[in-house]
Amino acid sequence: MTDRSSDSPKFETMAVTHAEQPPHHERAGDVTMPIHLASTYEAGGIDPDVGLEDLDPDENQYLYSRLANPTRHALEQRIAALEGGDYGMAFASGTSAIVATITASVTPGDHVVAFDDLYGGTKTMLKDLFRERLDVAVDFVDARDTDAVSDAVRDETALIWMETPTNPLLRLCDIEAIASVAESVDATLGVDNTFLSPYFQHPLELGADVVVHSTTKYLNGHSDSIGGAVVTDDADLADEIGFLQQVGMGNMLAPFDAFLTLRGLKTLPLRMRQHESNAAEIAAYLDEHEKVSTVYYPGLESHPQYDLAQRQMEGAGGVLSFELDGDLPDVERFVAELNEFPLAVSLGGVESLIEHxxxxTHAPLTPEERAEIGISDSLLRVSVGVEHPKDLIADLESAFDAIE
Structure with a gap:
C-alpha cells in the first residue's frame, strides 16, 4: 500500500508528478509524459530464459503495447499511488474495468452480494451477464444496513460489490463494517469509488480489497476521454485482473486516452475542491426551495447518513440529486429551460450537467425495479461543475420560474 505518512509526497504532489519521468524519456527531458503510440517495441535480443512475465515496465522493458505501454503504465502507477494501492490497471472503459474485476473474483457457482442502488449498467451486467449467462448467483440488498449484507452472505459468497455514494440516490454504505463481513466469509470486497475519487475517499484504507473507477469522470475531468481503472493491494487478484486486461479480454486503455487522463489528474485536487464547494452551495439552495421535495447530498446535515459521511469521507463530492415537486411534464419544462446544465449523462467534468x-442512466431497469430502489420520474441528478456558483443558481432559478 502506498505510504501516506508525513514524510511521503502529499496527494497534490503525486497527482502532478508521480511516474511523470520514468527512465525511458529522461534523455529527451520531457516535463510531461509523452504519448507513446508504438504498437510494438524492439527486443534487445533473443533470450529463451526470459518470458513475458519477466518483462518489467518499471525497467523500460516493453514488447507489445497491448501488454504494456509507457504512457498507460505511467497512468496506472499514478492512479495506484493516489488510491494508496500497489497495483493499478487501466481499461478502455469503467464498465470493462468492472467486468474484469468481477470476472477475476468469481467462478460459476459462486455468489455475489451487491448494493441494490448501483449504476444501472452495473446492475444490468450483474443480472444479465453474470447471473443469466455465467451461472453466478447475485443478490441485491440495501447495503445502508450492514446487517442486510451480513444476512445475505453465504458459504458460496465470493464477492461483495459496493458503490458509495451510489448513483443516483447518493446512499452510503459503511466500507469498514462491510469489509469485516467480507473477511468473515473470505470474500473479496470491491468498491466503485468513481463518485468521490481518491481525493475524498480511500476504500483500501477502510478494508476494501479492490477499487474501481470510471476514469471518464473525475480522474480525467474534461469529458473528452473514456476509460476505467482498477487498483488493489492483492498480488494474486492483480495477476488475475492483469491477465484479463492484457490477454483474456485484451481490453486496455489507449495511449492517447492515458495521456489525457494523466493531464487531467494534475488538476484533480483543485477541481474536486471546487466541485464540492459549488455542490454544497447548490444543495443548500435546493434544500430551501419550495419546488423541491427532497435533496440527496451527503454534505447536507439532513442526509440520513451524514454522520457516516463525516467519518468515512473527506468531502461530499460534486454530485447531488433532487426530487422536483411536480410531474414528468414539469421535469421536461425544467430541463428545457436550463442553459448552464446541458441534459446529458456522465459526470465529473468541469462543466455542469443534469440528467434524468x-x-x-437507469432506463435499462424496469419501472418496477426503479420504483423499488426509489428512482421516480421526478428525480434529477446534477453533476456540479466548476463554474461560478451564482451563475449556476441563477440558471436553476430561471428553470424553476418556468414551471411555476
Missing amino acids: PASM
Whole structure:
C-alpha cells in the first residue's frame, strides 16, 4: 500500500508528478509524459530464459503495447499511488474495468452480494451477464444496513460489490463494517469509488480489497476521454485482473486516452475542491426551495447518513440529486429551460450537467425495479461543475420560474 505518512509526497504532489519521468524519456527531458503510440517495441535480443512475465515496465522493458505501454503504465502507477494501492490497471472503459474485476473474483457457482442502488449498467451486467449467462448467483440488498449484507452472505459468497455514494440516490454504505463481513466469509470486497475519487475517499484504507473507477469522470475531468481503472493491494487478484486486461479480454486503455487522463489528474485536487464547494452551495439552495421535495447530498446535515459521511469521507463530492415537486411534464419544462446544465449523462467534468435517471442512466431497469430502489420520474441528478456558483443558481432559478 502506498505510504501516506508525513514524510511521503502529499496527494497534490503525486497527482502532478508521480511516474511523470520514468527512465525511458529522461534523455529527451520531457516535463510531461509523452504519448507513446508504438504498437510494438524492439527486443534487445533473443533470450529463451526470459518470458513475458519477466518483462518489467518499471525497467523500460516493453514488447507489445497491448501488454504494456509507457504512457498507460505511467497512468496506472499514478492512479495506484493516489488510491494508496500497489497495483493499478487501466481499461478502455469503467464498465470493462468492472467486468474484469468481477470476472477475476468469481467462478460459476459462486455468489455475489451487491448494493441494490448501483449504476444501472452495473446492475444490468450483474443480472444479465453474470447471473443469466455465467451461472453466478447475485443478490441485491440495501447495503445502508450492514446487517442486510451480513444476512445475505453465504458459504458460496465470493464477492461483495459496493458503490458509495451510489448513483443516483447518493446512499452510503459503511466500507469498514462491510469489509469485516467480507473477511468473515473470505470474500473479496470491491468498491466503485468513481463518485468521490481518491481525493475524498480511500476504500483500501477502510478494508476494501479492490477499487474501481470510471476514469471518464473525475480522474480525467474534461469529458473528452473514456476509460476505467482498477487498483488493489492483492498480488494474486492483480495477476488475475492483469491477465484479463492484457490477454483474456485484451481490453486496455489507449495511449492517447492515458495521456489525457494523466493531464487531467494534475488538476484533480483543485477541481474536486471546487466541485464540492459549488455542490454544497447548490444543495443548500435546493434544500430551501419550495419546488423541491427532497435533496440527496451527503454534505447536507439532513442526509440520513451524514454522520457516516463525516467519518468515512473527506468531502461530499460534486454530485447531488433532487426530487422536483411536480410531474414528468414539469421535469421536461425544467430541463428545457436550463442553459448552464446541458441534459446529458456522465459526470465529473468541469462543466455542469443534469440528467434524468429514469429515462437515461437507469432506463435499462424496469419501472418496477426503479420504483423499488426509489428512482421516480421526478428525480434529477446534477453533476456540479466548476463554474461560478451564482451563475449556476441563477440558471436553476430561471428553470424553476418556468414551471411555476
